[in-house]
Amino acid sequence: MHFTITGGTKLRGSVSVNGAKNSALAIISAAALAQDGATYLENVPLYTDILDLCEILRALGAEVTFVDRRVLKIEAKNITNCVAPYEKARKLRGSTYIVGLLLARMGKAEVAMPGGCDIGARPIDCHLKGFEALGARAWLEHGSILAEAPGGLRGTDLFIDRASFGATINLMIAASLGHGTTHLENAAREPEIVDLANFLTGLGATVRGAGTSTIRIEGSRRLHGVRHEIIPDRLEAGTYLLAGLASGGEVEVKGVIPEHLATVCAKLVEVGADLEMGPDSIRLKSPQTLAAVDVQTQPHPGFPTDLHPPIVAALARANGISLVQETVFENRFNYVNELVRMGASVRVDRDTAIVRGQPRLSGAPVEAPDIRGGAALVIAALAAEGQTTVSGVQYVERGYEDLEGKLCQLGAEVSRDGHALASEGQAS
Ligand code: EPU
Numbered sequence: 001m002h003f004t005i006t007g008g009t010k011l012r013g014s015v016s017v018n019g020a021k022n023s024a025l026a027i028i029s030a031a032a033l034a035q036d037g038a039t040y041l042e043n044v045p046l047y048t049d050i051l052d053l054c055e056i057l058r059a060l061g062a063e064v065t066f067v068d069r070r071v072l073k074i075e076a077k078n079i080t081n082c083v084a085p086y087e088k089a090r091k092l093r094g095s096t097y098i099v100g101l102l103l104a105r106m107g108k109a110e111v112a113m114p115g116g117c118d119i120g121a122r123p124i125d126c127h128l129k130g131f132e133a134l135g136a137r138a139w140l141e142h143g144s145i146l147a148e149a150p151g152g153l154r155g156t157d158l159f160i161d162r163a164s165f166g167a168t169i170n171l172m173i174a175a176s177l178g179h180g181t182t183h184l185e186n187a188a189r190e191p192e193i194v195d196l197a198n199f200l201t202g203l204g205a206t207v208r209g210a211g212t213s214t215i216r217i218e219g220s221r222r223l224h225g226v227r228h229e230i231i232p233d234r235l236e237a238g239t240y241l242l243a244g245l246a247s248g249g250e251v252e253v254k255g256v257i258p259e260h261l262a263t264v265c266a267k268l269v270e271v272g273a274d275l276e277m278g279p280d281s282i283r284l285k286s287p288q289t290l291a292a293v294d295v296q297t298q299p300h301p302g303f304p305t306d307l308h309p310p311i312v313a314a315l316a317r318a319n320g321i322s323l324v325q326e327t328v329f330e331n332r333f334n335y336v337n338e339l340v341r342m343g344a345s346v347r348v349d350r351d352t353a354i355v356r357g358q359p360r361l362s363g364a365p366v367e368a369p370d371i372r373g374g375a376a377l378v379i380a381a382l383a384a385e386g387q388t389t390v391s392g393v394q395y396v397e398r399g400y401e402d403l404e405g406k407l408c409q410l411g412a413e414v415s416r417d418g419h420a421l422a423s424e425g426q427a428s
Contacts, residue, residue: 001417005388008383009411012411017256020236025093032060037224040071049092056095090112094114095114097170107150119331127164158171165299173200189211199228202227203225205217206218234257236399239310239375239379248288270293271287273285293318363385
């Protein structure tokens with residue numbers, strides 16, 4: 001599968017963003033904590049990882065159905081199986097949350113070591129250590145995570161060695177059903193963690209402090225279904241803003257929570273963009289020439305690691321040298337060689353991409369290595385002269401729904417597998 005992109009058009013118009021993938025993966029898993037009633041999740045994005053996670057829940061005994069295009073109903077009173085299907089679970093990172101879920105619901109779990117983007121070693125030691133602190137035994141065997149807590153989990157105070165997004169979610173899920181109070185210290189602070197906390201509170205647990213590095217969870221012995229709307233995807237929004245910037249255009253992202261993008265917006269202003277913030281929208285007007293800037297990725301509220309490749313693609317045409325330091329994942333640079341094929345001057349020195357801005361990029365056949373690296377190549381292609389073919393679209397589509405449709409809506413010339421989409425008259 002590939003995108004064919006003819007660059008050189010300044011993007012103009014508005015796009016709406018989907019529900020946040022990384023929030024949805026956590027909340028869909030947590031929904032199966034409820035022994036009573038049904039949960040309805042609104043604004044669920046339709047990615048393969050989400051559909052695979054739904055399959056896993058079904059295999060455990062939950063009833064999971066889309067009752068509308070973006071509304072997922074989950075009824076989990078009959079969870080009977082403690083073993084997640086290996087081939088499904090190994091495909092996605094979010095399947096680790098099934099361990100927290102099953103430990104809390106069944107006192108036992110067997111889930112394949114997860115896959116996900118190849119952006120670093122991605123160990124799960126913080127997850128396992130946390131489960132142990134909650135009273136479980138957790139270990140790796142034959143490619144799977146095994147865990148058991150025959151006497152149930154008990155609340156405790158625990159320090160997460162690294163402010164891991166996934167470990168914080170997994171431990172919040174595990175600690176919400178059962179007895180006792182858990183304090184998570186050094187918790188991750190991403191908006192998706194707050195979304196999960198609100199959801200767990202809706203199920204009947206008491207969760208305080210989400211969004212800070214100390215989260216307090218009072219488990220409840222029974223949880224019940226609830227209706228919840230997934231927050232908008234700040235990473236998708238940031239990608240469209242950066243695409244607009246790289247193309248020299250003027251774009252608006254709608255249906256966002258602007259505060260979630262504060263650090264990203266600060267960088268956009270630093271490169272010279274004009275931003276207009278609405279209550280749920282951000283409009284970006286590109287400068288004539290982009291200024292070079294330095295960026296360091298950090299856990300939230302720092303600059304998100306997921307937008308590192310997209311911002312490097314935009315800075316490839318800036319005026320001067322930008323340094324983009326990656327501090328979260330050690331192997332986020334797989335996209336760099338492909339960007340260089342397009343005429344970008346990017347050199348990686350240890351954890352830093354040194355980006356020497358060039359006046360022009362030129363289209364080339366390139367391959368997406370992962371979700372965000374793929375998004376970076378698409379952004380570079382929009383800014384490049386001539387035609388680019390981005391293969392490996394299946395990776396990009398793990399994090400962007402209808403990317404070609406939305407870009408065409410902004411006036412870009414993009415087709416997927418040779419099927420052209422009308423690009424005129426669709427901007428809204
Ligand atoms: N880490 C450990 N031990 C652990 C857990 C993590 O050393 O037990 C390390 C990782 O190796 C990494 C760092 O801590 O170097 C951060 O990892 P984290 O656990 O925070 O990330 P994650 O849960 O694996 C999620 C998202 C990623 C996103 C990161 C950071 C999902 C499914 N994945 O990964 O999303 O980049 O948080 O915000 O939610 C993407 O959407 O493209 C994506 C990769």
